[in-house]
Amino acid sequence: MSSAILEARNLTKQFRGFTAVDDVNLQVQEGHIHALIGPNGAGKTTVFNLLTKFLPPTRGEILYRGKPITGMKANEIARLGLVRSFQISAVFGHMTALENVRVALQRKLGTSFHFWKPESSLDHLNDRALELLDEVGLAEYADVLTVEMPYGRKRALEVATTLALEPTLMLLDEPTQGMGAEDVDRIVELIRRVATGRTVLMVEHNLRVVSRLCDRITVLARGAVLAEGGYQQVAHDPQVREAYMGSEATGEATA
Template sequence: ALIGPNGAGKTTVFNLLTKFLTPTHGEILYRGRTITAMKANEIARLGLVRSFQISAVFGHMSVLENVRVALQQKLGNSFQFWTSERSLRELDEQVMQLLAEVDLQAFAQTLAIELPYGRKRALELATTLALDPVVLLLDEPTQGMGSEDVDMVVELVRRAAVDRTVLMVEHNLSVVSRLCDRITVLARGSVLAEGDYETVSADPQVREAYLGSEAAALQEAHA
């Protein structure tokens, strides 16, 4: 996980990794190769895929159709209304497998706009998994959620991390303590500390960077 106070540079790191920002100097390495000069779509094809902070789905398409579009993008096929029934059936079998991963099978024919907020985030995760990420970047996956939805998303992220790397930006320190085995703390664009949650939460520099109530939350999340 990447954590740190507001303005630390967490989302900027994601923007650099996925080329929403171009670095002015330095080098970005991914799995031993430089991706500094690559385009966003080239990086995604390498398996570095980002799920956005704000849920971005097609509201007036069904849950199944949303994931199908993402899957077609991965396969290199644009969305076609006249695709053969056999091709659609084969795609939809894969879609249902992805929906099963995020507990959305029962919502397959539901319009995305009708989903509760937590389920929309689950749908967003399914569309991201359809791109077959090697490294999954999650930007504030539990933002704006109640405790029940947070627990659901924590479990979904835990499942997603079984056979891939997950790097997340998350302000909910309880979520970080439950999910993350390695944490990097940023402050003013620099790395302040790295390690497991117990290590970074006890670091005096980290506690000073968070200050006041945030520092207390940092410690309480580990208690």
């Protein structure tokens, strides 16, 4: 049986008296793809920011592999293997795909700010960078400037730069946002592939994506957990349908 790799206990966040996250309890099981979904104002992004230490909680506790990380900083938990994609996904348009992945690999080495070293000093990272590009289906884009890449391929590049930090738990924020159907299908298959041997927690608005990918789903409404379970379980929950699933027929809902 899987064990919880990430756990939130009674997680609460208040902003000037407004409760954005209200006593949320969450367990992400190791090896699962777990989704946070909910309507506008549900608190999904705030929960995500709390879990990844971009916001401090008002109350509550966060544990990673059973150890408290509530007081740690985002860069500290990243070193533990808990990596949020946008932490390193601001790809550089003036660099090639290969160069972007090399930057991420350099971060892992702790030499990110050695600006005085020649570019050739990073050549030893090329083989691993090419492997990561191939893993996300971007081998043919290795020498292409990022600014010239299609949007969906840029998002795949962001996944490659995340993988460069060797995460055990990947946190993906709206990975298919703004994509056409073809790119969505490509990213779904990419997430399924890179999730092998890893755990994924994702905020996602596209219910078709959630139904195809996720082992478990947590539904938030008004900052609290409304329901949790597999897709069929939450999709048929009357409270969930009332709060969130009004656009179920199209497979999408507002983020």
